[in-house]
Amino acid sequence: MHIVDGALSGEVLAIGAALAVAGVGLGLKKMDYDHLPQVGVLSAAFFVASYIHLPLGFSSVHLILNGLIGLALGWAAFPALLVALILQAVFFGFGGFLVLGVNTLNIALPAVIMFYLCRKGITSPVPRNAMIWGFIGGAGAVALTTLFVAAALALSGEAFWLAAKLTLIAHIPVMLVEGFVTGAAVLLLRKVKPEFLQLSEDWFEQTPVSDSASRSVSAPDTVSKEARHG
Amino acid sequence: MPKSLEHSATSWKGQQLKHKPSLIDQLDPRLRVVTAALFAFFIVLSDQLSVLIIGLITAFALAILARLNLKRTLRRVIAMDLFIVGLLIMLPFTTPGTELFSIMGLSASQEGLLHAIMIGLKANASVLCLLSLIGTMNATLLGHTLAHLKVPDKLVHLLLFTVRYLDVIGQEFKRMRRAMQARAFVMGTNWHTWRSVGYLIGMLLVRSLERSERIMAAMKCRGFKGRFYLLDQMTLTRLDYQAAAVAALWFALLAGLSI
Structure with missing residues (x-):
């Protein structure tokens, strides 16, 4: 999901960075110091999720978890994911420096959208419905992230169209797995620790x-x- | 992607650093962050092949100067390259322009090939520079440096907390995974696996959060008022000024080549 430095055009980088700064600013404003540990935990969880590999047929996929982070944090997902991406870029060489804005936007904006879309759904009194909304949150966030990545590539030049389309297709199985896992996690969290999902x-x-x-x-x-x- | 490469993330060892002391370590962290940022700007926004090649050579030189662990660094860079290699192979065929060669009726263009090479150079130079200038700091130092560079307080605190929890969550995850393995849980492509992993993640978050609440309470008990104090006074030494001068000359050269 990380786009590397150098692939995108200057305009896309600038717009992505501006929107990410706005999102992070809003997220920081909504997050008070008492909330910091929770946001830090989720930020670290996003980092750890990238090395949880699930088998899928002959191959394997790793989790992204931005849907779950969005459901738990709302706008604070922006700073949480920015921090995780900074650490990944600096210490592991995932992504790069100038694309940090675009990468943050691609992963955090879907998380926030899912927060508003599924927030009501996951409080449903019927556990099955809540699980379905959790599925939508998890799968939807990955789907939107993939769409945003494809759009960022496509906007940077027509030569990237094919790559953008392939990215979309390749991530369909990831969406499904992420959806199932997020659904199950939501089901557990709303029973065991509802305040985690801001309930x-x-x-x-x-x-x-x-x-x-x-x-x-x-x-x-x-x-x-x-x-x-x- | 081969699994050995994808798993390079597991080598995170908290704040331990596995490289020998180097010249880069003696430089002021603020200088390192600013230089890395400027370097990325110059490289990514340049369209001159010569600038990019010099950039990649510089980044290599920096990596050697920083005495990075060669094997680990190469593994990371190669993992990234495998990530983008598909994109780069496609580019010559999807960019219209002068034909270079053709395979199975698909013609590769010169412009596309040049574009692909440039992306490869930019990505590698930028990542190597990040790894050698900033990746050699320990994460707490990075947080303090960002604070000295006037990054918002809350974001810095969040970074410091995240670094703290990376270790906690990583260990907790390994422990719970081992417990599942002890109960003969084998991952497969089925609903049972996904539900169990979902529960695993949910429980991981619950445990970590409760732990973080206890830490917060303990910190408050000891008079924590919602902020860390930056005890390290960063001052620029003579070496820093010399390094800054070299960097400035270098950037001037790159800028000259770009025009």
């Missing part, structure tokens, strides 16, 4: 349908938390 801790009680099985999972959690604070 209030008692969101389950506010919804009309509540099954006792899920309640019993969240109940010990709140008790232990009170005990710890006390």
